[in-house]
Amino acid sequence: MHFSLSADQQLLKDSVASFVKRQSPITRARELRRDPLGYSRDTWATLGELGWLGLPFSEAQGGLGGSFVDLSIVLEELGAALVPEPLISSIVLAGHVVAELGTEAQRAEHLAPVVAGARTLALAHTERDGRYDPLWVSTTAARRGDSYALDGEKIFVLGGHDADDLVVVARTSGAPGELEGLTAFLAPRGAPGVPVSPLGPIDGRRAAHVTLRGASLPASARLGDEGAAGPVLSQALDRAAAAACAEGVGLTRAVLEMTTAYLCTREQFGVKIGSFQALQHRAVDMFIETELVKSASIRAAIALDAGDPVEAAWAVSLAKAQLGVGGKYVVQQAIQLHGGVGITDEHDVGLYFKRMHALMSSFGDEAHHVARVASSPRFTAGL
Amino acid sequence: MVGPLIMQFGTEAQKRRFLPRILSGDEVWCQGYSEPNAGSDLASLRSSAVDDGRGSFVVNGQKTWTTYGQYADWIFCLVRTDASGKKQQGISFLLVDMKTPGVTVKPMLTIGGTPAFCETFFEDVVVPKENLVGPLHGGWTVAKALLGHERTMIGGVGASLRALRRLKRIARETTRAGAPLLDDPMVAAKIARLEVRLRSLEMANYRTLAAAALGHAPGPESSILKIRGSEIQQDCFELAMEIMGHDALSWHDTAGAVPALETWVPSTYCYNRATTIYGGSNEIQKNIIAKLILGLS
Structure with a gap:
């Protein structure tokens, strides 16, 4: 057993770090907060050219056949500089659904251009009443001859403001919370009856609310068999939670570095404030939580690659709950140790603070994942 | 050691x-x-x-x-x-x-x-x-090398996993109004939160051990195992005491007074206040990490 990166993985990590340094330092994320798109289509194309958008898909699906561990390496490095391109929404969420449920023709038309960096996807799935339950979908899709009529409301569709295609989830049968009866559809941007209201979330990224009022989608837009999308959606949400953890690892690392650097330069009472034991111990607790968030994230990525669904769901929830505690601790204490300047918009620490909160609250918050740990078969195994 | x-x-x-x-x-x-x-x-x-x-x-x-x-x-x-x-x-x-x-x-x-x-x-x-x-006269170097091993051991992940399993059993055997406490979502959430912390530490422990297997001696990072591991050992028994309710007042010399699973829990709870002190107190561990890893002095 070892957790060192392979030579290829180290190369990947170095390439991403070098890309970030040259093309997307933190100043870029700061500027793009004010941009209506929130990211750059050119940079998205570059990520596609570099091959990073195809990492989690098999070669048969049109990807590079990399692992979730590989993807985590990319997300961690991008996270360290808050690179705002929509990897989680396009690739990990919607991309996964298209890759797993789509026909070869659907993948060629809707996934391949995303992998190439030419287009983007977004998953219109979450509903207000469902909180974080991936199966709590009350939006309906009623078959009418060769098409489906969709009615319902989707909230916080990440990247939905601009996605070329939405992957919309609706119920063709069953009740909210049931595994059976969920169906996913592809809806091109601007499809009639699919109005998109852009949102500007806390972290400066972009999202949208999507209202479906008798939206008509052709039967050919359906992804997979009717009513059978539940397991893939749960999986996509788990993968997104693990992706948030991997990105969160990058955030904690960057914030810890930023904070220790500040402690080594800022002077009060004629000495560096890093010489004060009360502050040292707080910084050490930040370091510990950074290591624990990383350790838990590694477990989740490995479990997703290994493929046992019970083990993967358990490991993902352990990691996401750890991010909810440890990630929050790191960004909150980083502000405390920066003092007043940490509260100013001018300082970068606040950008990390807000992104961390978006990562913590998306794809299941701490309480949701704690409850999932408690209801996992692993919780009572071997008692 | x-x-x-x-x-x-x-x-x-x-x-x-x-x-x-x-x-x-x-x-x-x-x-x-x-x-x-x-x-x-x-x-x-x-x-x-x-x-x-x-x-x-x-x-x-x-x-x-x-x-x-x-x-x-x-x-x-x-x-x-x-x-x-x-x-x-x-x-x-x-x-x-x-x-x-x-x-x-x-x-x-x-x-x-x-x-x-x-x-x-x-x-x-x-x-x-x-x-x-x-x-x-060169014993200090030897002493410090030993402390790295000691801290990794004191992390006690295996012992805490065993304690956690026992804690869950106690929660399953203990009832309130006829229902096992383990089925109470508030109790289950407390145990699950402890498990989240312990499982993260378990992975940190594996990372340290895997590095050791590649020939890297446990370094200052082993201090994090000591700090969190000792806290978790205490928390396992603290939560066990809470779940046991009245039985938490038992002492180990009253054999048969409480269910067998609960015997020694109060004693271990008391003794485990030592875990954050021995092997270099957790405050000393934090001084070490601050100096050697974070470069603060």
Whole structure:
């Protein structure tokens, strides 16, 4: 057993770090907060050219056949500089659904251009009443001859403001919370009856609310068999939670570095404030939580690659709950140790603070994942 | 603790003499580090070893918190061999047979009701020079290397996993209005939150061990295992006490008074207040991480 990166993985990590340094330092994320798109289509194309958008898909699906561990390496490095391109929404969420449920023709038309960096996807799935339950979908899709009529409301569709295609989830049968009866559809941007209201979330990224009022989608837009999308959606949400953890690892690392650097330069009472034991111990607790968030994230990525669904769901929830505690601790204490300047918009620490909160609250918050740990078969195994 | 040290710093003769009997369990060791006036400030220790000019050291002084010293065959000691320079520089690492004349062990009761600690006294104890591990006056380096192993061990992930399993069993066997406490979402969430922290530490432990398997000795990062591991050990038993309710008031000498699973929980809860103190208090661990990893001073 070892957790060192392979030579290829180290190369990947170095390439991403070098890309970030040259093309997307933190100043870029700061500027793009004010941009209506929130990211750059050119940079998205570059990520596609570099091959990073195809990492989690098999070669048969049109990807590079990399692992979730590989993807985590990319997300961690991008996270360290808050690179705002929509990897989680396009690739990990919607991309996964298209890759797993789509026909070869659907993948060629809707996934391949995303992998190439030419287009983007977004998953219109979450509903207000469902909180974080991936199966709590009350939006309906009623078959009418060769098409489906969709009615319902989707909230916080990440990247939905601009996605070329939405992957919309609706119920063709069953009740909210049931595994059976969920169906996913592809809806091109601007499809009639699919109005998109852009949102500007806390972290400066972009999202949208999507209202479906008798939206008509052709039967050919359906992804997979009717009513059978539940397991893939749960999986996509788990993968997104693990992706948030991997990105969160990058955030904690960057914030810890930023904070220790500040402690080594800022002077009060004629000495560096890093010489004060009360502050040292707080910084050490930040370091510990950074290591624990990383350790838990590694477990989740490995479990997703290994493929046992019970083990993967358990490991993902352990990691996401750890991010909810440890990630929050790191960004909150980083502000405390920066003092007043940490509260100013001018300082970068606040950008990390807000992104961390978006990562913590998306794809299941701490309480949701704690409850999932408690209801996992692993919780009572071997008692 | 001492095995890896003898492997790393010992002579061939020392390896042959001691390692097989550690492996077979024929010889049990105890640790002679702390002294009444050398706790967190370990380097200020005063037990002395003086060269008698006839191939031996003569050891005098007192060690304390010698865990299970009353059962040990050997003790590994930090002793002062030179008091003239910096306090870290005159320390040597010495192996002492507990049966040597002049060694006296006085067990003391802990708040857990167990005789886990001892005071160990040395009065003109003659120790052959071949029992010196590492260079004369160079014991501080040996001592610190041992602390890395000790902290990884004290992290106690395996022990906490066992404690967590026991905690869940207790919660399943304990009922309120006929329903197991484990089915109460508030109780289950408390246990699950503890498990989240423990499983993260388990992975951190694997990362340290995997690095060790590749030949990297546990470094300052092992301190995080000690800090969080000791806290989690305490929290496991604290939560067990909470779940046991009235039974948490039982003491280990009232056999049969409480379910078998719960026996010793109050005692262990009490004794486990030691976990955040021994092996270098958690505050000392944080000083080490601040200085050696974060570069704060």
